[in-house]
Amino acid sequence: MNDVGPKLIDRALSAARRGLGRTGLAPPNGAALYVPDRAGVRTAALTGPGGDWPAVRLLPKAGPGAVLGLVVEPTSDRVDVLRKAGVTEVWLAGLHPDPPRRRRFVKKAERAGLKVVVTDDPRVTELHEVYNHATARKRAYVVLKMATSIDGRNATRAGHSQWITGPRARAAGRRLRAELDAILVGIDTVLADDPQLTARRKGVRDPVRVILDSRLRLPVGANVVQTARHVPTIVLTTRRASASAKAVLGALGVEVATVRSDKQGRVNVAAAAEWLLAEGLPGLLVEGGGTVHGAFVDAGIVDRVVWFGAPMLLGGQGLSAVGGRGPAKLAEALRFTRWTVRRIDTDWRIDLRR
Numbered sequence: 001m002n003d004v005g006p007k008l009i010d011r012a013l014s015a016a017r018r019g020l021g022r023t024g025l026a027p028p029n030g031a032a033l034y035v036p037d038r039a040g041v042r043t044a045a046l047t048g049p050g051g052d053w054p055a056v057r058l059l060p061k062a063g064p065g066a067v068l069g070l071v072v073e074p075t076s077d078r079v080d081v082l083r084k085a086g087v088t089e090v091w092l093a094g095l096h097p098d099p100p101r102r103r104r105f106v107k108k109a110e111r112a113g114l115k116v117v118v119t120d121d122p123r124v125t126e127l128h129e130v131y132n133h134a135t136a137r138k139r140a141y142v143v144l145k146m147a148t149s150i151d152g153r154n155a156t157r158a159g160h161s162q163w164i165t166g167p168r169a170r171a172a173g174r175r176l177r178a179e180l181d182a183i184l185v186g187i188d189t190v191l192a193d194d195p196q197l198t199a200r201r202k203g204v205r206d207p208v209r210v211i212l213d214s215r216l217r218l219p220v221g222a223n224v225v226q227t228a229r230h231v232p233t234i235v236l237t238t239r240r241a242s243a244s245a246k247a248v249l250g251a252l253g254v255e256v257a258t259v260r261s262d263k264q265g266r267v268n269v270a271a272a273a274e275w276l277l278a279e280g281l282p283g284l285l286v287e288g289g290g291t292v293h294g295a296f297v298d299a300g301i302v303d304r305v306v307w308f309g310a311p312m313l314l315g316g317q318g319l320s321a322v323g324g325r326g327p328a329k330l331a332e333a334l335r336f337t338r339w340t341v342r343r344i345d346t347d348w349r350i351d352l353r354r
Contacts, residue, residue, distance in 0.1 A: 005091040005117055008032040008041065008069025013093060013123055015045040015054070016071045020127075020179040022205060024049025024280040027097050027131040031055040032069040035062060035086075049280055053078070059085040071124060072096060076104040079112050089115040094124035097132060129353075130180070133303055134282035139273035142301050143180060144286045144293055145173055146321045147308040153318035154290070159192070161319075169308045169347040176306060178204045180283035182234075182276060186292040187213040196223050197287075198231060208281055209233045212267045212292060216245035220252060228253035236272050240265060262295075269295045294324020302334055305352045308344075 009032075016030030023029070029046040031054040042061055044054040055068060055078075062068075062085040073096040082090065090109060095102045095118060109116050125132075130141040147165045148154045155161035163170065177183050178199040189195065190211060198206040209224050213235050218225060224233050233254050237246075238261040246256045259271040269292075276284055286296055296302050327333050336352035343349075 004034050004067050005069065005089070006119070008034055008067060008091050009071075009093050009119055009121060011041055011043050012069040012071050013121070013127065015043040016127055018045045019047045021181050021207060021283060022047050022049075023131075024181075025131075025135075025277075025282060027072055027128045029054055029070070029072045031058055031071070033058040033062060034067045034069075036065045038063075055082075059087075062086050064088075067091070069093075071127065073102070073105050073118075075101060076108045078105065079108045079114070082109070082114065083112055087114065090117070092116065092118045093121040094118070094128075095120075097128060097135075129304075130283040134277055138277065139270065139301065140182070140276040140282055140284040141303050142273060142284050142286060142296060143176065143304045143306060144296060144302045145176060145306045145308075146293070147173065147310070148321045149310055149312045149314045149318070151313050151315060151318070152321050153314035154321040155319040156314055157317035157319070159319065164310045164312070165308045165347045166310075166345050169310075169344045169349065172344060172349060173306070173308060174200055176285055177207050180207055180285045181281040182208040182210050182283070183285045183287055184210040184212065184272075184292070185286075186288045187211060187217050188291060189287075189289050190218060190222055190224060192289075194223050196227070206231045207285065210272075210276065210284075211235045212269070212272065212288070214238045214240055214261065214266045216241040216249070216256070218249065218254075220248060225249065225252055225254055236267050236275065238265065238267055266295070268299075270299045270301055273301055290320045290323035293322045294326070297322055297334060298324040298326070300334060303354055305336065305350075307350045307352070309348050309350065311346060 011032035012030040016028045019028040023046050032041050032043045034041050042058050044057040046054050064086045066087045067089040068087050069091045071093045073092050106116050133141040183197050197209045235256045236259050249256050259275050260268050262268045336354050339352040341350050
């Protein structure tokens with residue numbers, strides 16, 4: 001097999017992407033194994049919080065001269081395990097994300113006679129974007145998703161919003177749900193649309209559903225309540241909520257948690273993001289209406305925007321996709337330094353990162 005190392009890196013990264021939104025407080029990881037004189041490459045991924053090191057599932061199939069491709073540099077205690085399995089060469093897409101552990105494995109492996117190649121693949125940065133930002137900022141990484149007209153409206157003045165963008169753009173938006181740990185909306189969105197907030201794809205993991213509801217107005221007949229025993233559902237509320245309402249929702253399988261409120265008595269979105277990270281949910285997709293979007297923007301905790309735009313103008317009293325107070329000065333505005341633009345049929349998708 002020619003160029004085995006780079007091909008193993010490609011396969012390991014592809015496997016790691018299967019774990020997006022599933023690995024909790026661990027970075028997505030993948031492994032790929034090649035053994036001379038055997039057909040094909042075997043792969044494995046980290047697909048759950050606290051799961052086994054992906055290579056563990058591959059090493060029983062290893063043998064003399066095996067080559068292993070890994071996304072993340074393992075801990076140094078893995079060197080002996082690899083040698084015993086017959087691995088003689090290790091390709092790493094990136095070093096360990098935790099600085100104190102960085103290069104420890106590389107140094108020990110090289111002393112033990114293993115060949116180690118570190119490629120510093122730029123794809124690792126994107127793969128670990130949620131993990132790196134969440135651990136550095138001590139809160140969930142926030143992705144704000146919008147589908148609007150070119151003047152930033154997500155509904156007409158009468159509230160009509162289905163559908164601003166076409167089916168392929170909407171499908172792309174739903175795929176985001178499977179790549180992040182949780183999806184968040186406000187209670188007004190639930191009352192208006194009664195959404196399912198699932199990935200809507202067979203065989204694809206649904207995100208944890210999070211509802212901001214400061215007074216617990218969530219109806220027991222809502223889709224998110226009726227399916228709470230099948231799709232994890234969390235309501236974040238404030239001290240204004242009644243104990244009886246908490247008990248009713250809890251009996252139906254909904255987790256209710258109290259976080260601090262803001263000056264208006266609503267759920268403090270910064271506190272919500274901190275709470276979610278503490279619960280092992282580092283990646284948060286915000287699909288709320290203008291009020292919720294505005295709260296996150298005003299709090300300054302939007303890390304990425306995924307904007308689906310349609311070639312139409314709504315104008316007038318059409319509903320804005322981002323509400324809130326907004327900055328008084330342009331210098332206070334949230335600015336994004338990196339972006340990509342892609343056309344999807346008659347719509348377009350713009351990804352912006354800070």
